Amino acid sequence: MRIRATVAAVSGALALSALAVPAAHADDSVGDTKISNVVVNSGKSVVVGATAAKKVTVTFTVTDNSGVAWAQAILYHGPSVEKSDTGAIADGKDGEATCTKVNATKSTCKSTFTLEPAYNLTNASAGTWKVWALAAAKDDDFAQKDNAKSFQVQRASKLTVNASPEPVKKGKTITVTGKLSRANWETGKYAGYTGQSVKLQFRKKSSSTYTTVKTIKTNSKGELRTTVKASADGYYRYSFAGTSTTPAVNAAGDFVDVK
Structure with missing residues (x-):
């Protein structure tokens, strides 16, 4: 599927610290899939000390009339995901979010990320970060948001x-x-x-x-x-x-x- 290729490209680019991700574009969607209620770190700024890694939780809601198949979120720093200078793929298998079915058309999804000094955090990357999100429905509809949510990552x-x-x-x-x-x-x-x-x-x-x-x-x-x-x-x-x-x-x- 095209959206699988897109998320693979973004994930691979961030993992390798590459800056160009030609497969990923600005907001895109097919059908009635929606991503909403994105919350990062319970709505608080992410404050990271000099050495210890910080776990960051992202939650969001996905809806589609056919039901939710899967979803994924990625954190990045930069003007866009294509031009990001650093980022984070969610912990766990394939970086996919854990989605819990609320009803036939809605699921709540959750991902946990690791931000670590000298790994994916440099002094220049302090400030505004963004959430790139992608969700797919059972009928192959999908929604992609290049900036589903902005949040602050700060030096303690x-x-x-x-x-x-x-x-x-x-x-x-x-x-x-x-x-x-x-x-x-x-x-x-x-x-x-x-x-x-x-x-x-x-x-x-x-x-x-x-x-x-x-x-x-x-x-x-x-x-x-x-x-x-x-x-x-x-x-x-x-x-x-x-x-x-x-x-x-x-x-x-x-x-x-x-x-």
Whole structure:
């Protein structure tokens, strides 16, 4: 079948890290087969650390008046599946989804993928990924979607803080240092995230809410350093809002006793 050849070409191209997949084109369909309700990682961004592989689950619904024969999803990064620079084929036999019949015309399908640093993840591939999906019906109808769903794959982030001296006299200067780092998928380590805006926040000992004191930027090593005047007992922390490639993160509050 033509659709079998198409999915084989896409799977093979991604497995071999090839960029051209002439058999796969933009959205295509024959008959009344529909793909809908595509959900990646329960609707959350996929955050991957420096070394450990991450399992990603994709679920979707397929409908056709004759019933569903099979389905498959593939994850990829790039402007289109034909021009992808990396991707992932679903774990399991032939990369096909496991489809569970809901009724005579509808099935829910599920695939699990493995994203792994230094294998199919490079630093440049952080950001927006897409789901390529294909479903076939029992009467040979089919539906293919080049971008059935977009989602974010991000480099895990870490943020530290240290406020000193501790204790400190009221009105004296407190120096607050820290570092923002994120996973480097190519070296297997965490490295400083440079030039990023980070908020210094303070929470009084008697309060449960942090308020922003000022905003500063990380230096060329991802380091943070600023000063404030001691006013009351409480906790200082740094807070990073995140970017498309790196998730938001808050440092654990560091308590300062003001005398």
